Amino acid sequence: MLTKSIAAGLAATALLATAAFAQQPPAATTDKAPTAATATTTSASDQWRGSKMSGVKVYNEANENIGSINDLLMDKSGNIKIAVIGVGGFLGMGEHLVAVPFDKLKFVNEPVAYTSTSQTNPPGRPASTTTTGAATGTDKAATTTSSASKWYPDHAVFNASKDELKNMPEFKYSE
Template identity: 75%
Template sequence: MLMKSIAAGLAGTALLATVAFAQSPTTTTDKAAPAATATTTTTTASGEWRASKMSGLKVYNDANENIGSINDLLMDKSGAIKIAVIGVGGFLGMGEHLVAVPYEKLKFVNEAVASTTTTRPATTTTTGAATGTEKTTTTTAPATSSTSSTSKWYPDHAVFNASKDELKNMPEFKYSE
């Protein structure tokens, strides 16, 4: 049985190979073939952001407090984005309050939000009396902020000038049917 399958496979392959060889390209000797020019056009969009990456983008206020995240972007019929739907509060999508804010009121930032954590490489200064009996030691650790590398396809975060409570007090946005 195995030998019959192998023989049938070889016969089928031979038939296909002869059909492929029979189709040889025709050549003309009276003219030289024109050189094929392959032009590949690529479009780049440097400085543009992907709309798919805007959903879930964190929104901060001017005091660097996280006030929510972008849930959706609404555009008019011409394709211009007019409204950003921001989700405020809630936990794992439960109890989230959606508000609609004008898109032009959002400011997008490529740098990461300044971190409030401090590092421990500290400088120590010692002051005291000339006799050396009284010493006061002060240790200060400089606050550092981390900055991320700028993403070329979406911003790091958005800034909207409102507090979380102000957004929660705004009328809730609902999608009409």
């Protein structure tokens, strides 16, 4: 019992000494090279989180849902080059993955445009409304605070039909 107490005391002392040593101020240098703290920004209100881009719906110019973003692929410099879009399928079954150039996607913060007077509107949307979306482009001045605060766009626009995407070669991750 005494040896367990001594061992626990020695372990705690070692941890405390390590923490105290880690709190030593850094040595003064004469170099004025930028540090990581000065290179980072504290506000990123005009940025989107990559983790939130997965699942963003993709529409064509006719406002038809053609799929959703499954993944983003980047080069070794960190620039996003390819968007992997899932086309077709139901609940992930039978989905066809295609790779499209990322710069061919247009991102829009406003909901998809439609006009309806029936009661078959999407949940949460009143009847007889018109909203804007794919046809409006990517005008950042029209961004509302609610869409800017969610850290991802409402949807993307890619100029192709669902059938054209399904006929593209299937994207496969190499092993």
